[in-house]
Amino acid sequence: MAADKDxxxxxxxxxxxxxxxxxTDFEHYTEWQSGMLECTVKERDEEGRGTLVELYVDxxxxxxxxxxxxxxxxxxxxxxxxxxxxxxxxxTGAYTFEPTDDGAATKVSIDITTEVGFFVPGPMKKxxxxxxxxNSMRDLKKRVGG
Numbered sequence: 556m557a558a559d560k561d562x563x564x565x566x567x568x569x570x571x572x573x574x575x576x577x578x579t580d581f582e583h584y585t586e587w588q589s590g591m592l593e594c595t596v597k598e599r600d601e602e603g604r605g606t607l608v609e610l611y612v613d614x615x616x617x618x619x620x621x622x623x624x625x626x627x628x629x630x631x632x633x634x635x636x637x638x639x640x641x642x643x644x645x646x647t648g649a650y651t652f653e654p655t656d657d658g659a660a661t662k663v664s665i666d667i668t669t670e671v672g673f674f675v676p677g678p679m680k681k682x683x684x685x686x687x688x689x690n691s692m693r694d695l696k697k698r699v700g701g
Contacts, residue, residue, distance in 0.1 A: 558645045558670040563688040568660045569699040571652040575634060577698045578650065579625075581605045587698045589690045592618065600627070607639065614687075619671075621646060644672030663692070 598607035621641025635649035
């Protein structure tokens, strides 16, 4: 099975620091991220940000547990993660943040590569991925008030 790549972009009416604050507030993911059943920070960097994070999500067709290693390049408007282990075969992603011309909002993009490691019919897999990305961005917008 080949990995699937997807991307989604939206404009959120909030500054980058508020958006990053929500994305890295792992302890509260279950309160606002659809399908998130558990989220546990296993390691933190010297700035107290989660770097090794275990997630347990309801992916509609199966509940999936996996651990990701987060990296931060916020001066360049980037934040990402790479799969360490778990039920997925591959899961890497990167957010990019770009302020709008007026500075009142931020263009947020996510590029993600996933391979679930078990059979899911192609059209169903695409539908789940598309809905997951859109729902995740919608949830983020609600969380930061944008």
